[in-house]
Amino acid sequence: MTPEIVQRRLAAIFAADIVGFSRLMGADEEATLARLKALRTEVIDPAIASHHGRIFKTTGDGLLAEFTSVVAAAQCAAKIQIEMASRGAADPAERRIVLRIGINLGDIIIEGDDVYGDGVNIAARLEGICEPGGVAISASAYEQVRDKIAYRCVDRGEHAVKNIARPVHVYALDLSGPGSAAAAPGKLSLPERRGAWRRASAGIAVLLVAAVAGLFFAPPEFAKRVRSSAAALVAGKPAGISDSRAAIAVLPFANQSGGEKRDYFSDGITEDIINALGRFSGVMVIARNAVQEYKSRNATGEEISRELGVRYVVQGSVREADGRLRVAVELSDAASGTLLWSERYEGEGKQVFEIQDRIVKNIVGALAVKLTRLEQQRVFAKPTESLQAYDLVLRARELISRSERSANREAREMIEQALKLSPKYAEAYVQLAAAELQRTGLGWTENPEAGLRRGEELARQALALEEPGANARAHALLARVYSSNGQFDRALVEADRAIEQNVSDAFADALRGEALLWLGRLDESIAASEAAHRFDPRIDPDSGFTLAMAYYTAVRYKEALAAADTALALAPEYVYLHAVRAATLGQMGNVEEARNAADQLRRRDPFFRIELFGTRFVDAELKAKAQDGLRKAGL
Numbered sequence: 181m182t183p184e185i186v187q188r189r190l191a192a193i194f195a196a197d198i199v200g201f202s203r204l205m206g207a208d209e210e211a212t213l214a215r216l217k218a219l220r221t222e223v224i225d226p227a228i229a230s231h232h233g234r235i236f237k238t239t240g241d242g243l244l245a246e247f248t249s250v251v252a253a254a255q256c257a258a259k260i261q262i263e264m265a266s267r268g269a270a271d272p273a274e275r276r277i278v279l280r281i282g283i284n285l286g287d288i289i290i291e292g293d294d295v296y297g298d299g300v301n302i303a304a305r306l307e308g309i310c311e312p313g314g315v316a317i318s319a320s321a322y323e324q325v326r327d328k329i330a331y332r333c334v335d336r337g338e339h340a341v342k343n344i345a346r347p348v349h350v351y352a353l354d355l356s357g358p359g360s361a362a363a364a365p366g367k368l369s370l371p372e373r374r375g376a377w378r379r380a381s382a383g384i385a386v387l388l389v390a391a392v393a394g395l396f397f398a399p400p401e402f403a404k405r406v407r408s409s410a411a412a413l414v415a416g417k418p419a420g421i422s423d424s425r426a427a428i429a430v431l432p433f434a435n436q437s438g439g440e441k442r443d444y445f446s447d448g449i450t451e452d453i454i455n456a457l458g459r460f461s462g463v464m465v466i467a468r469n470a471v472q473e474y475k476s477r478n479a480t481g482e483e484i485s486r487e488l489g490v491r492y493v494v495q496g497s498v499r500e501a502d503g504r505l506r507v508a509v510e511l512s513d514a515a516s517g518t519l520l521w522s523e524r525y526e527g528e529g530k531q532v533f534e535i536q537d538r539i540v541k542n543i544v545g546a547l548a549v550k551l552t553r554l555e556q557q558r559v560f561a562k563p564t565e566s567l568q569a570y571d572l573v574l575r576a577r578e579l580i581s582r583s584e585r586s587a588n589r590e591a592r593e594m595i596e597q598a599l600k601l602s603p604k605y606a607e608a609y610v611q612l613a614a615a616e617l618q619r620t621g622l623g624w625t626e627n628p629e630a631g632l633r634r635g636e637e638l639a640r641q642a643l644a645l646e647e648p649g650a651n652a653r654a655h656a657l658l659a660r661v662y663s664s665n666g667q668f669d670r671a672l673v674e675a676d677r678a679i680e681q682n683v684s685d686a687f688a689d690a691l692r693g694e695a696l697l698w699l700g701r702l703d704e705s706i707a708a709s710e711a712a713h714r715f716d717p718r719i720d721p722d723s724g725f726t727l728a729m730a731y732y733t734a735v736r737y738k739e740a741l742a743a744a745d746t747a748l749a750l751a752p753e754y755v756y757l758h759a760v761r762a763a764t765l766g767q768m769g770n771v772e773e774a775r776n777a778a779d780q781l782r783r784r785d786p787f788f789r790i791e792l793f794g795t796r797f798v799d800a801e802l803k804a805k806a807q808d809g810l811r812k813a814g815l
């Protein structure tokens with residue numbers, strides 16, 4: 181008898197699944213099924229059909245489809261996820277339907293209308309490890325789509341998956357916007373390179389306007405030196421200066437326009453130069469927040485070099501009068517005091533962006549920093565043609581940094597004026613989103629959920645304008661929104677995107693550290709928070725809580741205590757810092773000190789409830805561990 185020949189062919193397999201389907205059904209079964217049916221008939225099925233795909237299996241919460249083209253499968257997946265995100269933006273987080281999609285190119289077995297084999301299994305496994313709202317593809321699929329689709333492919337490294345003998349190399353589509361550059365195989369993946377912070381209610385405004393620069397696609401050995409330097413800073417030791425990349429601090433430019441009321445303009449130019457420099461891969465730039473104290477303090481170059489861990493210092497002055505602008509700037513070697521370059525720029529006020537560009541080009545030229553084409557596009561794009569709109573946004577930035585309710589209201593009014601003058605000004609949308617999130621975080625609105633949705637909407641409006649300078653800050657604000665909602669996977673994605681745009685961004689680093697903490701990825705969280713402190717040693721105390729909590733959970737109690745004490749010196753009334761300090765002392769067996777710490781906590785919050793501490797942890801065991809230390813402290 182002739183054996184039956186098994187029918188095989190090569191195909192692109194598309195696997196999709198709903199995140200948290202059981203939870204959605206448990207909350208409202210009928211409404212969930214109705215919304216899912218609408219999404220299938222209006223978004224998912226039409227997209228698959230229009231890209232010449234065939235659905236060959238469905239389950240209650242997912243489906244499998246076959247495509248003859250990997251490019252078509254990837255384009256279909258991107259279209260579906262972008263449409264899903266747009267439709268779900270207005271839904272409360274607990275009702276939002278979110279997909280994971282995995283795509284693999286492999287050999288499949290055909291039996292009637294059904295499909296089997298490792299080609300299908302790998303696609304299903306990719307879907308399982310994909311980030312919510314994302315698209316994960318295998319190496320075989322990547323080789324077919326690279327340079328052929330309008331989305332970057334981010335290397336996520338190798339993953340061991342169930343029932344597959346060999347590790348699967350995974351790539352993720354970056355759906356934040358078109359881009360032809362594909363991540364090169366073998367490069368260290370972004371989650372392994374970077375990380376960072378937790379939300380502060382009292383200090384969120386400072387961080388929202390202090391997103392900065394550095395370490396773009398840093399090689400592993402350099403990343404190790406940065407983490408070592410960060411650890412030294414956290415421990416209160418001088419940080420070594422990296423001789424691999426140019427570490428630089430841009431000190432606040434002196435205001436020579438007459439009167440403190442014009443400080444916002446010179447401060448705004450300083451911040452814009454910091455942000456622009458931060459988008460170069462060959463430069464590490466210290467955050468604006470960290471250099472602000474030198475505005476009112478005379479310090480030698482050697483002191484600045486030692487305190488901030490930098491080799492180079494930029495200083496300057498700004499004078500604006502009668503429609504004319506004069507900017508003087510100099511670059512020096514901080515340790516030796518040697519002046520490397522200086523220049524004076526003059527022009528009409530509307531030439532402010534051109535002058536900033538020339539300053540940045542001359543700085544990187546003096547440091548012999550090589551620019552990639554992408555970096556040039558990111559840095560030298562023009563944000564707006566309206567000097568008046570620019571001036572209004574700079575004034576709003578300064579008002580937001582005060583963390584005052586009346587100042588916040590005034591800032592929002594100014595930004596609305598700026599948008600009337602320049603409706604496509606991306607930075608204005610970013611700052612309006614920052615103001616919305618500030619008043620939400622500080623309790624200045626009766627509907628926090630609406631405030632978060634408004635912040636998300638404004639950040640996405642900024643991204644839609646595709647202005648490179650504003651993109652990093654917009655992605656960081658989205659990370660803030662998702663972290664506030666407990667959507668830590670989505671927060672990681674947005675923090676990653678912010679860091680790709682501006683790789684010394686202490687704010688995005690800190691947000692990533694926060695998300696990693698609650699996901700239980702403790703070593704990554706610690707590295708992330710330490711990186712945030714490297715770029716901004718004076719970052720808000722709330723990031724100190726993230727670092728202390730990560731050390732505590734990782735059973736690094738001495739480091740947890742040191743981090744909590746350092747943060748408490750800046751924020752002595754911060755209840756949760758007292759909580760992590762008490763828990764740490766409880767676990768260390770320091771009975772008397774632990775009880776004293778518990779007393780300090782009770783004095784500040786007599787109604788503190790242990791069962792609410794650590795509830796953001798996804799892992800129930802980590803939550804229990806957090807609370808166990810407090811019980812040992814006598815609470």
